[in-house]
Amino acid sequence: xxxxxxxxxxxxxxxxxxxxxxxxxxxxxxxxxxxxxxxxxxxxxxxxxxxxxxxxxxxxxxxxxxxxxxxxxxxxxxxxxxxxxxxxxxxxxxxxxxxxxxxxxxxxxxxxxxxxxxxxxxxxxxxxxxxxxxxxxxxxxxxxxxxxxxxxxxxxxxxxxxxxxxxxxxxxxxxxxxxxxxxxxxxxxxxxxxxxxxxxxxxxxxxxxxxxxxxxxxxxxxxxxxxxxxxxxxxxxxxxxxxxxxxxxxxxxxxxxxxxxxxxxxxxxxxxxxxxxxxxxxxxxxxxxxxxxxxxxxxxxxxxxxxxxxxxxxxxxxxxxxxxxxxxxxxxxxxxxxxxxxxxxxxxxxxxxxxxxxxxxxxxxxxxxxxxxxxxxxxxxxxxxxxxxxxxxxxxxxxxxxxxxxxxxxxxxxxxxxxxxxxxxxxxxxxxxxxxxxxxxxxxxxxxxxxxxxxxxxxxxxxxxxxxxxxxxxxxxxxxxxxxxxxxxxxxxxxxxxxxxxxxxxxxxxxxxxxxxxxxxxxxxxxxxxxxxxxxxxxxxxxxxxxxxxxxxxxxxxxxxxxxxxxxxxxxxxxxxxxxxxxx
Amino acid sequence: xxxxxxxxxxxxxxxxxxxxxxxxxxxxxxxxxxxxxxxxxxxxxxxxxxxxxxxxxxxxxxxxxxxxxxxxxxxxxxxxxxxxxxxxxxxxxxxxxxxxxxxxxxxxxxxxxxxxxxxxxxxxxxxxxxxxxxxxxxxxxxxxxxxxxxxxxx
Numbered sequence: 001x002x003x004x005x006x007x008x009x010x011x012x013x014x015x016x017x018x019x020x021x022x023x024x025x026x027x028x029x030x031x032x033x034x035x036x037x038x039x040x041x042x043x044x045x046x047x048x049x050x051x052x053x054x055x056x057x058x059x060x061x062x063x064x065x066x067x068x069x070x071x072x073x074x075x076x077x078x079x080x081x082x083x084x085x086x087x088x089x090x091x092x093x094x095x096x097x098x099x100x101x102x103x104x105x106x107x108x109x110x111x112x113x114x115x116x117x118x119x120x121x122x123x124x125x126x127x128x129x130x131x132x133x134x135x136x137x138x139x140x141x142x143x144x145x146x147x148x149x150x151x152x153x154x155x156x157x158x159x160x161x162x163x164x165x166x167x168x169x170x171x172x173x174x175x176x177x178x179x180x181x182x183x184x185x186x187x188x189x190x191x192x193x194x195x196x197x198x199x200x201x202x203x204x205x206x207x208x209x210x211x212x213x214x215x216x217x218x219x220x221x222x223x224x225x226x227x228x229x230x231x232x233x234x235x236x237x238x239x240x241x242x243x244x245x246x247x248x249x250x251x252x253x254x255x256x257x258x259x260x261x262x263x264x265x266x267x268x269x270x271x272x273x274x275x276x277x278x279x280x281x282x283x284x285x286x287x288x289x290x291x292x293x294x295x296x297x298x299x300x301x302x303x304x305x306x307x308x309x310x311x312x313x314x315x316x317x318x319x320x321x322x323x324x325x326x327x328x329x330x331x332x333x334x335x336x337x338x339x340x341x342x343x344x345x346x347x348x349x350x351x352x353x354x355x356x357x358x359x360x361x362x363x364x365x366x367x368x369x370x371x372x373x374x375x376x377x378x379x380x381x382x383x384x385x386x387x388x389x390x391x392x393x394x395x396x397x398x399x400x401x402x403x404x405x406x407x408x409x410x411x412x413x414x415x416x417x418x419x420x421x422x423x424x425x426x427x428x429x430x431x432x433x434x435x436x437x438x439x440x441x442x443x444x445x446x447x448x449x450x451x452x453x454x455x456x457x458x459x460x461x462x463x464x465x466x467x468x469x470x471x472x473x474x475x476x477x478x479x480x481x482x483x484x485x486x487x488x489x490x491x492x493x494x495x496x497x498x499x500x501x502x503x504x505x506x507x508x509x510x511x512x513x514x515x516x517x518x519x520x521x522x523x524x525x526x527x528x529x530x531x532x533x534x535x536x537x538x539x540x541x542x543x544x545x546x547x548x549x550x551x552x553x554x555x556x557x558x559x560x561x562x563x564x565x566x567x568x569x570x571x572x573x574x575x576x577x578x579x580x581x582x583x584x
Numbered sequence: 585x586x587x588x589x590x591x592x593x594x595x596x597x598x599x600x601x602x603x604x605x606x607x608x609x610x611x612x613x614x615x616x617x618x619x620x621x622x623x624x625x626x627x628x629x630x631x632x633x634x635x636x637x638x639x640x641x642x643x644x645x646x647x648x649x650x651x652x653x654x655x656x657x658x659x660x661x662x663x664x665x666x667x668x669x670x671x672x673x674x675x676x677x678x679x680x681x682x683x684x685x686x687x688x689x690x691x692x693x694x695x696x697x698x699x700x701x702x703x704x705x706x707x708x709x710x711x712x713x714x715x716x717x718x719x720x721x722x723x724x725x726x727x728x729x730x731x732x733x734x735x736x737x738x
Contacts, residue, residue: 279632283633285716288626288633288686289634290725290727330631330632331631333629334686353629508671509671518671
């Protein structure tokens with residue numbers, strides 16, 4: 001009987017849900033006091049404006065928000081179908097911290113959401129924040145980088161990574177507003193705005209209309225810094241500068257693929273230092289290599305906005321030493337090559353762009369520039385290709401990227417030693433489904449590569465060497481090497497060997513738009529076919545839903561603790577800089 | 585040197601020899617076009633733009649043959665496809681034409697042909713054209729095209 005009642009009760013809830021209006025920001029949103037955001041209500045039905053009733057803590061919303069929302073009689077879908085009526089109020093701010101209950105009704109549709117509008121400490125705790133993020137950083141990447149870089153004897157690491165002495169302080173839940181799974185857009189957006197969102201979205205809540213640039217916006221950290229402070233802002237990444245992670249500091253779009261528009265959003269905010277790839281989106285469509293569809297020349301636009309432009313390692317060094325305050329470094333038309341290709345194998349596109357700087361040089365140059373501002377700075381450094389090499393299951397490249405990331409952390413820590421008013425955060429944005437399970441030992445007998453995988457006691461220790469002491473293994477194709485296994489992937493061939501000819505491409509699309517194993521690896525001696533366990537429309541390994549480890553050291557780091565939603569990290573950053581001080 | 589390289593090399597030598605004879609150069613109906621490799625598209629790569637090779641500039645408006653892989657079509661109804669140097673595996677989050685590599689060739693077919701298995705190498709033949717062009721139907725921007733083209737599996 002009790003079961004029946006429960007069943008009926010849940011059926012009622014479900015039936016009620018079909019009639020619920022949708023409100024943005026969502027229920028349990030946390031909003032920095034004084035930060036501008038868009039308020040939107042979506043009704044499932046077409047309603048009359050006079051039937052809409054909205055209250056905030058029991059008072060008429062227009063009174064509390066200071067202005068009325070625009071009423072949209074009929075929102076349209078991709079097929080021009082009517083989605084229902086909506087109300088939109090752009091750029092509202094709430095100046096007083098507290099709990100806000102927003103109640104909405106029209107006809108049979110009702111909704112009630114609660115917002116936590118928070119203020120921060122009145123005095124900043126830190127002058128500078130260096131936010132170091134390796135895209136996709138999972139525990140296996142950390143362990144693998146340590147073993148590969150430092151070695152291990154009798155079960156103890158022969159050395160420590162720079163990240164190893166930064167206390168792990170929180171587990172971060174990365175899930176998105178519509179799914180437990182997530183991508184680099186909504187995850188970094190949660191870090192950089194304090195609001196969770198949907199896969200592919202940056203600086204907005206994902207509304208129902210097809211247009212990608214009209215979704216309800218929230219403030220990004222770069223905008224909050226511009227609004228509240230005179231601090232400098234730096235963005236450094238090994239990816240295209242328009243890619244999701246770097247874009248999350250400035251962008252507002254439902255679709256991370258709006259890369260041409262994101263360049264314009266960068267220019268609107270004018271971060272003081274921008275270093276990375278992605279020049280193709282800065283070039284007018286008439287220039288070979290451009291990926292724009294218009295005639296905008298953003299190289300000229302940034303130049304006109306007083307940016308020094310650097311296009312390779314030498315120009316970066318020269319620009320870092322110059323007096324020009326703003327710096328735009330573009331070192332590749334697309335994503336920059338990974339460390340293994342750039343510095344060791346000379347594969348990938350290194351023949352075309354031979355003088356790309358690495359993450360360590362870019363971090364150093366950014367710190368040189370930004371630290372000239374007596375007001376302090378916020379610097380975001382991203383090791384983008386830990387993720388970009390984990391997707392195609394190219395674990396050797398992903399681990400070498402992690403070592404490079406660690407060296408950038410070392411540069412940040414050196415800076416913080418001399419500038420103790422600096423908060424350092426080290427984290428990933430989401431994880432990958434990967435683990436180290438042992439070694440592959442070529443010396444084991446036979447030709448069957450699978451039998452050369454060492455597990456448990458048979459794994460032993462890898463025989464990487466670092467004779468030149470640069471922190472990178474001299475070779476990755478040693479005879480006994482780490483064996484990393486993905487827990488998911490498309491159909492592919494496992495070769496049990498590093499990919500010395502260029503990054504791994506595990507699967508390619510066939511005429512049915514399904515990803516099938518790339519035959520290029522079929523004839524590698526000992527390769528075995530691995531059947532995929534994710535839909536055939538997925539081309540590579542996917543993100544894991546597992547928590548991310550967040551590490552932090554310096555003033556303000558005590559704010560990170562236990563389990564935290566990714567969006568709550570923003571609150572700690574805002575608190576460290578005192579970005580939410582009520583103005584009156 | 586691979587077998588195919590050797591063939592095209594010898595063919596190139598033959599063409600050079602023919603071109604050297606001025607009387608023959610004006611009338612060479614027996615010759616199909618020249619071949620163009622993906623490695624021969626650009627003279628220089630730079631962050632601030634790429635420059636087409638002299639060979640591309642010279643062959644502009646002429647019949648050429650290019651070997652490559654057919655990328656999955658952007659839209660089923662498009663009357664062109666993208667030819668790439670290696671089989672394409674597209675970014676799972678982008679689903680836009682923005683993430684193509686820069687060394688692609690857009691192939692406009694003379695008449696409809698059935699698309700092939702994307703892993704299979706093909707040879708496309710058509711009239712080479714360079715310079716920025718926005719496809720009026722799809723908005724796809726290309727820098728290098730084959731017009732009135734046909735293709736065969738190889």
